[in-house]
Amino acid sequence: MMINYVLFSILLCLFVISLLGNVMSLILLKILRRETPKSTSYFMYTHLTSCDFITTVITMTFVMVGMLDTSLHDQFSDVANHLVMKALCNVIGFQFNVLSRVALFIVAAIGMDRWLAVYKPLRYKRKDVLQMAKVGVAAAWGISIIISCVPFFMSHNYKYHKNFRMCVWSIQVVFNDHPKLVAPVYFLLYILPVILPAVILVTCCVVVSARLLVCKRSETAEKVIRSLRMAQNGGSNKRGNRKRNVDKQVRKGGIIPTQCC
Numbered sequence: 001m002m003i004n005y006v007l008f009s010i011l012l013c014l015f016v017i018s019l020l021g022n023v024m025s026l027i028l029l030k031i032l033r034r035e036t037p038k039s040t041s042y043f044m045y046t047h048l049t050s051c052d053f054i055t056t057v058i059t060m061t062f063v064m065v066g067m068l069d070t071s072l073h074d075q076f077s078d079v080a081n082h083l084v085m086k087a088l089c090n091v092i093g094f095q096f097n098v099l100s101r102v103a104l105f106i107v108a109a110i111g112m113d114r115w116l117a118v119y120k121p122l123r124y125k126r127k128d129v130l131q132m133a134k135v136g137v138a139a140a141w142g143i144s145i146i147i148s149c150v151p152f153f154m155s156h157n158y159k160y161h162k163n164f165r166m167c168v169w170s171i172q173v174v175f176n177d178h179p180k181l182v183a184p185v186y187f188l189l190y191i192l193p194v195i196l197p198a199v200i201l202v203t204c205c206v207v208v209s210a211r212l213l214v215c216k217r218s219e220t221a222e223k224v225i226r227s228l229r230m231a232q233n234g235g236s237n238k239r240g241n242r243k244r245n246v247d248k249q250v251r252k253g254g255i256i257p258t259q260c261c
Contacts (some may be wrong), residue, residue: 093158
């Protein structure tokens, strides 16, 4: 019981931090909307922050209630409240799966947006980039909804897991009832919405970082070359000024020099 209260305290702190962070992000995005209403980054960050905010309010609250109320598992298993609790568990589990996968896809899209801005800046300034972002976000929502409906397609539901304090759907059901569908279900639930966005994000970050590092080195080299040229030009100017001063003195004194440096 003591461990539950410790975990609850930690989760409560994370809940407060996440809630305040998402609220501040939404306020900042609302302010930035006046300056960049048609920005691709603004559009995607708005969807990402909205997903995080809803997940924080609904999912984390449900998990904290499960930590405090240890009889929640029995209430979900009660026959008298079976239909109501079953519907509630399906709604919570479904929205968590949809929002978490949408967030992953949008993060990968943000990485691709940064890559496009660095490698193809001329194309990035065109208006069709925003349309591509809208299509990508819509596709992320559609794919996430389809993936989260897989348990319903297989005549299974989200069930409350007392260890996770959350309504989840285990792939173990597929191993037991539909062994031939293990590979496609595993691809839909894990590879497509989790591993693929992670690979895209890491690849884009590495490529963009390498590109910026090369640009930084090029700028440093250009600054060194510019400073050397300025030093050379400065020396030439000094010699030229010295020669002009000597010429002035010669004209004043009526002396004809044999050599001017």
